[in-house]
């Protein structure tokens with residue numbers, strides 16, 4: 001009975017308290033749109049302008065290129081490629097047989113990178129979501145990760161999703177289905193830089209705006225402190241909703257701030273190193289986990305949104321460079 005109460009309470013709070021474990025999807029779209037515009041601005045280098053021409057030429061117009069890239073970056077939170085459950089009760093890609101997919105979708109468990117620890121169970125330099133190593137929310141009602149863990153206790157990743165989704169994001173690391181994904185409460189999800197590497201490699205093999213657009217979902221999430229600290233609680237959804245609501249109103253995408261940062265990103269570096277560079281900066285901005293005041297949110301967002309746009313410019317530039325045989329690592 002106790003567990004049933006927990007489950008019900010947990011589910012209610014899951015529904016009430018969380019949105020998708022990601023930037024609200026419109027923020028992903030805004031970041032990509034602003035990165036593309038920046039690459040054709042007076043701040044852009046010749047290399048960035050060439051990359052702009054590459055994407056716009058492929059799509060026929062900036063508007064069309066922006067639409068395809070933005071939509072792909074947005075869609076990654078809606079993938080139905082990660083089902084949790086068990087043979088005894090079936091599997092679902094979101095709570096309540098998928099009914100809560102617009103609020104929390106299990107695919108988002110691939111969207112974290114734990115900057116507070118070195119290494120993970122797979123041999124990555126930084127791990128992804130792992131309930132055991134999350135940043136605990138000490139408030140009485142805010143520990144969304146705990147509610148999710150209760151709901152998902154002893155649930156496993158569906159084997160066919162392990163063989164496809166997980167295999168894609170494994171990126172040469174070591175994985176064992178039951179050891180790493182047999183029980184949610186001790187599951188070790190692959191980190192988001194691996195996800196980005198997978199989609200970027202798909203782009204390299206067969207260039208398309210959609211595949212690099214999928215990689216651009218990661219350039220948004222790594223700039224989100226809750227993703228670098230690994231927590232669904234600590235005001236995760238509230239912060240993302242705030243950024244979404246204030247993006248245009250507060251000019252979070254100031255191109256001068258993007259220009260101040262973009263030179264620190266070297267498109268010759270590997271995609272994973274580029275993403276980790278931004279995740280490290282987001283990790284040094286934990287204030288949104290504890291402080292929901294307007295001024296704090298504004299100050300941090302004015303740093304992290306330009307950082308995310310700068311990273312996105314760098315990854316798009318790297319993509320075009322790769323097409324021209326000059327992609328670096």
Ligand SMILES: [Zn+2]
Pocket residue numbers: 020021022023224226227236240
């Ligand atoms: Zn999130």
Ligand SMILES: [Zn+2]
Pocket residue numbers: 021022023076077108111217221
């Ligand atoms: Zn995400």
